[in-house]
Amino acid sequence: MSTAAATSAALLELALDVAQEAAALVRERGAGTVEVAATKSSDIDVVTAADRASEELIRARILAARPDDAFLGEEGDDVAGTSGVRWIADPIDGTVNFLYGLPEHAVSLAAEVDGEVVAGVVVAVAAGEVYAATADGPATRDGRPLSVRGPAPLGQRLVATGFSYVREVRAVQGAAVARLLPQVRDIRRSGSCALDLCRVAAGSLDGYVEEGVELWDHAAAGLVARRAGARLEHLPGAGGKDLVVCGPDHGFGELLAAVRDAGFTGE
Template identity: 40%
Template structure:
């Protein structure tokens, strides 16, 4: 199936998954390995729904999903799923949370869909086809670094990365407009693509956190990569840096030096 046609069939599936998640306002919560690392029955219901309904669209595709016990990127197509990105926010009723579905083919991101569970905004892109939010085209902002809003992540289960993360945040704070921290990397990255903020970094993200948004960002004209000197991959956790063309070089230099 042609990618644009596939995207059009996947969009209502994400919206239906969002309705399913919102229908479970007080889900049971379970702890996973690591400090403050949670999963809820809503995560599990969302993931099961997505896998069941995406599978017929592309029968040859495999699944690489957060709440799946074993994940290995297979040759060909792989759906990369985060059933709820920002689970802690979702548990607490704090708005930024999303469903993120990316499609990777032979190591290359080719499609991304991110549904904001609070606003209902659906960010989408296919490789070579541009990036959109609810059908409206996206393009990164042009603000210079001194006026830029930078968002960043601090996964609580990687406490060993705290010093380097906050060193980078402090240095950026002293030369940019301001900093933000939302708790949903997928939405942060989409907001960079939409020009609502200008840069993003996190010291370690799993592929399901950035697979969909990476396609959306790049189609909006914004670079995304891992640390300088390292190879970007959809197969393992890694640092993620992204930004508008105006901000990305300085972001990459500062964060690369602090985290490298």
Template identity: 50%
Template sequence: MSPDPVALSESLLDLAMRAARAAGAELLSRYGTVSGLDAKSSATDPVSDADRAAEDLLVAMISGERPRDGFVGEEGAAVLSLSGITWVLDPLDGTVNYLYQLDNFSVSVAAEDAQGAVVGVVYDPVRNLMFSACRGGGAYRNGLQIHCAPAVPAALALVSTGFGYSAPRRAAQGAVIARVLPLVRDIRRIGSAALDLCGVAAGATNAYFEEGVQRWDIAAGGLIAAEAGATVTTFTPTGVATGVLAAAPALHDELRSLVMTAAELAGVRD
């Protein structure tokens, strides 16, 4: 007999929340002490022992309760699923903020099936904020339902974004932002894609877009934003392989057009 979908979602969400809290506690226990610092894709793309320890904890805790599930993790977790459920993990989203003690970092945990994310959790351990969602069940912050802000014209939109780690990509993204900035209320650069998506979900910002994000960056936050009423789509204005745009539906379409035009005028489309 197949498991009841609602019961399965609730079970997965409970595990995701417990695991994210445990990983957040691990990060806080190491906060302010940098060890095992290495670079990944570039000298400005760091990884530390804190990232690795948090991912190890997440994998051990989840696999201890669900040994047939698969894993995809930013720091190397890669296990093929035997159950149809794959956990997509970002143990420390916002590593640069973490290293500089700027507080804006999170643990991102999503469980996916063949149709995409079933549950998603983004935990901000500094502020003890737990963002969560089940597919079809709405989005929540510390147990209270949240909704994205009503759509506003792009000229009144507070938009968050992020930048890649390579110098050429940053140059292209900077050229686009230079043209977008005069056309919106303002730009924010928070430094954690997962928290950016949750900011849209909670109405703290009107929109978020970024290129170069990976599956683990947006799996949980994307579900949370969508369940809060945002439109979340793939978006690559300079033509790189990956990207995301999240905003209330009417603003989403206007902002997509505005940013695409900015990229064309800046001459940075691949």
């Protein structure tokens, strides 16, 4: 095993342990009354006490095991490191779903080496499913290899999307979705970028497009999708934020053209 492979395997092992521990915490917190602790980009972009507790757990476990690593999390301050490894965590991806008791939420944890994501884990909290990948290995769900869905005409593709918490941006997104809808089989909106990307990897979705997602939303799941045979690209969005488009490598050009024609991009 090469040094790089050994590193990614060790990072994945740590990520699996920590993400599953954080998911257990979130699951326990979700069994009681969930309340909003704060808001972020708008009055509908919420943070719960469980978000903060999950990230505190992840930070503590990672930095105890690897004190020289850097850390980027959604809810706390960035931590600089000297090892060349940076951890990227979303303590609850799908916080609004969690707040309402809906099952579509996940813990996401990825590790970068010199700016490249080499290990990623997404734990679907309610279902208990564990998606994982390394940059030099297969994408898996609960240890079993994943692969994207086979080729299909654009009109027979199921595409997921999401919406910004900034009202002006979501108005642009809504109009673009309305134009894309007649071109595909249907549109889904789960409320979790990480789970949507993992479902592209698993063949449960044919594509995903969303503007305004952050690195912690897609770092781990994007790696899972790519290792399962998907392609993921970043483009300037029509609302002024980063646009993520993901789908099986076969037929990706047709999906991307449809996304552009619908007005998702700012190009």
